[in-house]
Amino acid sequence: xxxxxxxxxxxxxxxxxxxxxxxxxxxxxxxxxxxxxxxxxxxxxxxxxxxxxxxxxxxxxxxxxxxxxxxxxxxxxxxxxxxxxxxxxxxxxxxxxxxxxxxxxxxxxxxxxxxxxxxxxxxxxxxxxxxxxxxxxxxxxxxxxxxxxxxxxxxxxxxxxxxxxxxxxxxxxxxxxxxxxxxxxxxxxxxxxxxxxxxxxxxxxxxxxxxxxxxxxxxxxxxxxxxxxxxxxxxxxxxxxxxxxxxxxxxxxxxxxxxxxxxxxxxxxxxxxxxxxxxxxxxxxxxxxxxxxxxxxxxxxxxxxxxxxxxxxxxxxxxxxxxxxxxxxxxxxxxxxxxxxxxxxxxxxxxxxxxxxxxxxxxxxxxxxxxxxxxxxxxxxxxxxxxxxxxxxxxxxxxxxxxxxxxxxxxxxxxxx
RNA sequence: GCGGAUGUAGCUCAGUUGGCAGAGCACUUGGUUGUGGCCCAAGGGGUCGGGAGUUCAAGCCUCCUCAUUCGCCCCA
Numbered sequence: 001x002x003x004x005x006x007x008x009x010x011x012x013x014x015x016x017x018x019x020x021x022x023x024x025x026x027x028x029x030x031x032x033x034x035x036x037x038x039x040x041x042x043x044x045x046x047x048x049x050x051x052x053x054x055x056x057x058x059x060x061x062x063x064x065x066x067x068x069x070x071x072x073x074x075x076x077x078x079x080x081x082x083x084x085x086x087x088x089x090x091x092x093x094x095x096x097x098x099x100x101x102x103x104x105x106x107x108x109x110x111x112x113x114x115x116x117x118x119x120x121x122x123x124x125x126x127x128x129x130x131x132x133x134x135x136x137x138x139x140x141x142x143x144x145x146x147x148x149x150x151x152x153x154x155x156x157x158x159x160x161x162x163x164x165x166x167x168x169x170x171x172x173x174x175x176x177x178x179x180x181x182x183x184x185x186x187x188x189x190x191x192x193x194x195x196x197x198x199x200x201x202x203x204x205x206x207x208x209x210x211x212x213x214x215x216x217x218x219x220x221x222x223x224x225x226x227x228x229x230x231x232x233x234x235x236x237x238x239x240x241x242x243x244x245x246x247x248x249x250x251x252x253x254x255x256x257x258x259x260x261x262x263x264x265x266x267x268x269x270x271x272x273x274x275x276x277x278x279x280x281x282x283x284x285x286x287x288x289x290x291x292x293x294x295x296x297x298x299x300x301x302x303x304x305x306x307x308x309x310x311x312x313x314x315x316x317x318x319x320x321x322x323x324x325x326x327x328x329x330x331x332x333x334x335x336x337x338x339x340x341x342x343x344x345x346x347x348x349x350x351x352x353x354x355x356x357x358x359x360x361x362x363x364x365x366x367x368x369x370x371x372x373x374x375x376x377x378x379x380x381x382x383x384x385x386x387x388x389x390x391x392x393x394x395x396x397x398x399x400x401x402x403x404x405x406x407x408x409x410x411x412x413x414x415x416x417x
Numbered sequence: 418g419c420g421g422a423u424g425u426a427g428c429u430c431a432g433u434u435g436g437c438a439g440a441g442c443a444c445u446u447g448g449u450u451g452u453g454g455c456c457c458a459a460g461g462g463g464u465c466g467g468g469a470g471u472u473c474a475a476g477c478c479u480c481c482u483c484a485u486u487c488g489c490c491c492c493a
């Protein structure tokens with residue numbers, strides 16, 4: 001029989017990698033809860049329209065990167081490429097805005113985008129996601145960013161920096177867009193890369209985000225959005241940056257930080273790492289007033305972000321957290337068939353006492369048992385052979401010091417403590 | 418969607434001008450009948466990613482294909 005292959009871009013995550021994901025989820029749960037956020041689990045599959053309307057028809061994500069297919073009744077479904085839209089839908093469905101003025105929600109799970117896989121980019125990837133709905137105040141943006149940086153620090157990530165920008169609102173952004181378009185058209189348009197020539201027409205803001213050196217040079221003196229937002233947006237942004245400065249949270253202003261999803265406005269931010277390859281954006285988010293209304297709900301403002309778990313995992317691998325390398329307490333080596341049952345009972349009793357460890361399912365030579373014990377990295381090796389069977393004891397060996405002593409079976413737990 | 422690199426033992430990889438398929442690690446067994454990580458010896462393991470072609474002869478050269486991977490793009 002031929003074996004069945006894994007789907008491209010879909011990873012099997014074994015230990016110790018899987019323990020990093022558990023660590024991230026546990027840490028995030030703790031941090032998010034401490035800010036009054038509660039967990040919301042939303043479906044992985046949604047009607048396609050949720051994403052086309054929510055993320056924006058013209059975005060790359062919607063145009064080229066979604067796993068979309070019809071269900072058995074011919075309706076178009078899509079594996080979620082991000083989870084903000086799904087959370088908004090749930091928020092609207094549950095009529096949450098009528099029950100509380102501000103809703104703070106977080107969610108974890110797999111997302112799906114049909115892209116060419118590379119380091120830090122899978123077709124199935126995982127995000128931690130946080131959304132604060134109902135608050136238009138800049139304090140909400142500020143707390144959101146602070147919470148994200150708090151999470152980064154709880155995860156032990158220090159090789160990151162925070163980038164910040166404002167995109168203006170639906171009043172001032174179009175004015176800036178027009179100004180920018182005018183500036184770009186005044187340049188030698190043919191010298192831009194192919195993508196940028198297209199962007200000048202479709203989405204001029206993204207030209208500023210182009211990585212091509214030539215495009216970068218040409219847009220050096222482009223008008224900066226920060227200088228052209230309306231007074232309200234400027235004031236909003238000033239409160240956010242002021243808070244971060246007061247709190248001593250370092251950030252860099254990046255007037256070229258443009259989020260690729262249409263719904264962002266005003267504050268946008270990104271956490272960037274330089275140690276994990278080309279896909280260095282570890283987290284990103286911003287304000288998205290108008291999205292809820294866009295999805296058929298009440299006109300409720302929102303701000304939130306997502307953290308890329310695979311990318312965080314790449315950073316954690318460089319410096320494994322202690323929690324992810326916990327040693328088992330024991331390995332139970334069985335030398336005689338007659339001791340197998342006693343061993344099984346002993347191991348079970350120890351686990352009920354709160355110890356962790358494995359027992360051998362078959363009797364083997366001392367040599368192979370010892371090798372196995374080393375491999376599990378257990379603190380103690382418990383040996384059951386014919387001598388122990390006869391005496392009703394177990395030989396407890398400290399794997400670090402090599403010390404060992406015969407202990408009555410009933411006292412095995414004491415020996416491990 | 419575009420570009421580069423790489424596919425040889427379970428893992429990491431050598432393989433010269435085209436000439437018998439290799440090493441280290443891991444595994445099994447023994448040295449040592451009940452004490453591991455070091456040492457010594459022996460052993461098991463291969464569709465050289467797949468297919469076509471050139472050749473007396475292909476892991477090596479040519480073409481096609483598949484897969485992996487790093488970038489571009491995009492995003493978290």
